[in-house]
Amino acid sequence: MINIDRFDSRILQALQRDGRLTLGALAEAVSLSPSQCSRRIARLEKEGIIEGHALRLNPEALGLKVTAFIFLSVDKGRMAAPREAVAELLARDEVIDCHTVTGSHDFILRVVVADLAELSRFLSTTISPMAGIRDIATQVAMDTLKVNGPLKVVP
Numbered sequence: 001m002i003n004i005d006r007f008d009s010r011i012l013q014a015l016q017r018d019g020r021l022t023l024g025a026l027a028e029a030v031s032l033s034p035s036q037c038s039r040r041i042a043r044l045e046k047e048g049i050i051e052g053h054a055l056r057l058n059p060e061a062l063g064l065k066v067t068a069f070i071f072l073s074v075d076k077g078r079m080a081a082p083r084e085a086v087a088e089l090l091a092r093d094e095v096i097d098c099h100t101v102t103g104s105h106d107f108i109l110r111v112v113v114a115d116l117a118e119l120s121r122f123l124s125t126t127i128s129p130m131a132g133i134r135d136i137a138t139q140v141a142m143d144t145l146k147v148n149g150p151l152k153v154v155p
């Protein structure tokens with residue numbers, strides 16, 4: 001675990017809320033100089049706390065109106081390396097997130113597609129033909145209430 005102090009915590013909180021803050025505005029918000037903020041951001045990036053800078057897009061504005069969660073169970077006897085087999089899915093644009101999980105399934109995928117027909121095609125042409133898949137369960141999100149909320153940062 002990497003040590004962060006209250007200033008690092010404030011910087012991370014502010015940048016999670018608005019990644020486009022200028023150094024001047026950030027410095028004012030966290031009570032440091034712009035050069036101190038710049039050095040701290042560089043250190044936080046180097047230490048891997050800040051992984052990158054991304055742009056968030058509105059899926060609906062792009063015509064992507066369906067978010068679904070696909071739960072996969074693999075037959076470990078028929079699939080020698082489940083993570084490697086699922087790796088091909090990770091390259092698909094429809095797959096936004098993939099997690100290994102405990103419980104009755106092995107993986108959860110979050111996919112975002114234009115409509116239910118596209119989801120059906122994705123399931124039937126991409127997921128179902130995969131060797132070693134024992135069970136597939138899908139749940140479609142009715143509404144999205146929160147996405148990519150800020151992480152709690154404790155000094």
